[in-house]
Amino acid sequence: MKFISTRGDAPSLNFEEVVLAGLAADGGLYVPETLPKFSKDEIASWSGLSYQELAFNIISPFVDGEIADADLKTIIAKAYQTFRHGAIAPLVQTGRNEWVLELFQGPTLAFKDFALQFLGHLLDYILDKRQQKVAVLGATSGDTGSAAIEGCRRCENIDIFILHPHNRVSEVQRRQMTTVLADNVVNVALEGNFDDCQNMVKASFRDQSFLPEGRQLVAVNSINWARIMAQIVYYFYSALSLGGPHKKVSFSVPTGNFGDIYAGYLAMQMGLPIEQLIIATNQNDILHRCISDNDHSRKSLSQSLAPSMDIMVSSNFERLLFDLYGRDGTEIKRLMNEFESGAMVLSDQALTDARKVFSSYRLDDQGMLSTIQQVFESTGYVLDPHTAIGVAAARENRKNDSTPLVCLATAHPAKFPEAVMKAEGLLEPDLPVHMQDLFSREERCVTLSNDLTAVHQFINQRLS
Template sequence: MRYISTRGEAPALGFEDVLLTGLATDGGLYVPESLPHFSLEEIRSWRGLPYAELAYKVMYPFVEDAIPADDFRKMLDETYSVFSHQAVAPLVQLDTNEWVMELFRGPTLAFKDFALQLLGRLLDYVLEKRNQHVVIMGATSGDTGSAAIEGCRRCEHVDIFILHPHQRVSEVQRRQMTTVQGDNIHNIAVKGNFDDCQRMVKESFGNQSFLGGKTQLAAVNSINWARIMAQIVYYFQASLALGGPDRSMAFSVPTGNFGDIFAGYLAKKMGLPISQLVIATNRNDILHRFMSGNKYEQHQLEHTLSPSMDIMVSSNFERLLFDLHGRDGAAVKALLENAAKGPVSIEDYRWKHARKLFDSDAVDDKTTCETIRDVYEQNEYLLDPHTAIGVRAARNCRRDSAVPMITLGTAHPAKFPDAIAESGLSVKPQLPAHMADLFEREERYTVLDNNVSEVQGFIAKHWKNA
């Protein structure tokens, strides 16, 4: 399988190169030249498979040119054996035909573990094969950083530099990153917001001269195709657990960077019956404003109780725009260049085509807290603020009560005690046993100004072979 850029000017690459490259040389994002498609009969035959085996069925077409089947199976078995629940992604019922899929049973208590635990193993495999070293540079709004560090910290051929917005992630999220010890792990707190961090990463991938030609950058953010690929699997898992593919499903997805919900879009294109995808956002609602009114316009970023969604530039949205424009890279490039200058819209028929599948909602902090409180009082089930936004958006946007609605539970509530307290509940979410001493561990991180040259200088000085 070959991979092409959403901007149409970069060379097509195989899986190994896409894994290591991140952004395409033309500034675009890589997507498969074509998608595998599974018949209903084939999907039906996967009922009852362990999660790792289902992951193999869904993902192997994307990597088969690069990784032998037995090696990939071994990676998947190792990846999902560290999750704390035998089902890996268990479903919890909230009401009639209403479910939460718990995607926080991995080692860092967030859905990012599904992809990043695998990504670390993929990188180790490919870099060992090539005898190559890379520098991972990533930006996090809270959860990607800890999952990336946990997934890649044992990689012998990798140095990791994770940027997070200083004082704009929860304390648990920060400590999960900054208490991991290792000479190859570097946490940078940038005096800015997530979009500033993400911009620095994109600029650095576009011009890697600060590394002196001695190594290259690799991406762990959801711009990396391997992240999206791994997230497709749990849509199939949820559907199969609830009677799919013989009936359609609806999903509500808390999202800021559009990667997690784009994986659901791909699952549908690959043959899984999905009737509705709900984009659930907070006050940083650029995706909701586009999907509800066909206007893509950046506003001032706001700090909320759901910090992992405090994002205004949704990188993965470009992948959807590429499809909506008939895979015309030049059109996507022109649209995004105009979007950097002011508000843009797409042709009405393209927008209406997207609306056949997608709905959206924006949920403020007050309503988020109300939802946390209401669901706990009704079910004694505690939601984190991101999942609460997903549940509220699902209830507000649901098209058909006969279709199962599944909200993706993206993080453990213990990561966001301030939001739980603000909801008025006296219950205090507890960290699981393997993190019980998190607040006693020594932290290591460096605070830097919101300046790309300063950040690049730090990386150039501190990577292993500098």
């Protein structure tokens, strides 16, 4: 299988190359030249498989034999062996035909563990085979960083640098990153917001001349195709648990960088019968404005109680646009240049096609707190702020009460105790046993200004 850039001016790559490349040389994102397609009968035959067995069936067509089946199965087994629940991604019912998919059973209590535990072991395998050392550079709005660090901390061939926005992540999120004292882990608090961190990562991938000789950057953000690929699996897994593929299932997804819900779109394209994909946003609502009003314009970023969604540049939206515009890289380049100037406007056809698949919803902090309180009062179940936005979006946007609706729970509520306790009647949620000493652990982090040259000099010094 070959992977091509959304902007059309970069060479096509094979699977191992695309994992190491991250961002394409032309600034675009890599996508498969063709997607594997599964019939209803084939999907139905997977009912009853373990999560790991299902992951192998879905991931192996993308790998296309570059990794031996036995080795790929070992990588997948290692990726999910540290998850706390035997089901890996258990479903919990929170309403009539409404389910929460708990994607926080991994070691860092967030859905990013599904992709980044897999990516860490995958990189370990590829780099060991190639006898190559790399520098991982990532930006995080809170959860990617700790999941990437946990996935890469034991990799002898990786030095990992994670940028997070200074004072704009929860204390639990920050400590999950900064208390990992491994020699190959470097945390940088950047004086800016998440978009500043993300822009710095993208600029660094475009020009890697600041690195010492023999080193290259590898992406852990969802610009890396392997992350998107790993997230496709839990859409199939949850749908099979609820009667798929013989009945359709809908999904509501808390959305910031568009990677998680894009994986659901891919699952649909690969043959999974999905009735609805609901984009759930907080007040940083560029994706909701785009789908509802064709308003994809930059506005000032607002700090919220759901900080992992405080994003105004949703990188993976470019991958969807590539399909909406007939996989025309020239058009995507024009659109992204338009957006760089402040706004982009979708064609009538592209917007119509997007609305056939996606609906969207916006919820502010007060609405989110009300949803946490309502769900707790009716079920005793505690939602984190991001998942609460997904549940509210599901309840406001569902088209068919007879279709199972799955809300993706992106994080454990204990990662956001300040937000949860603002909801009336709720106490501070407890951290799992393995993290209960988190607030007494030593931290290690450096604060840098939002200056590309300064960050590059810092990275170069650490690697030289």
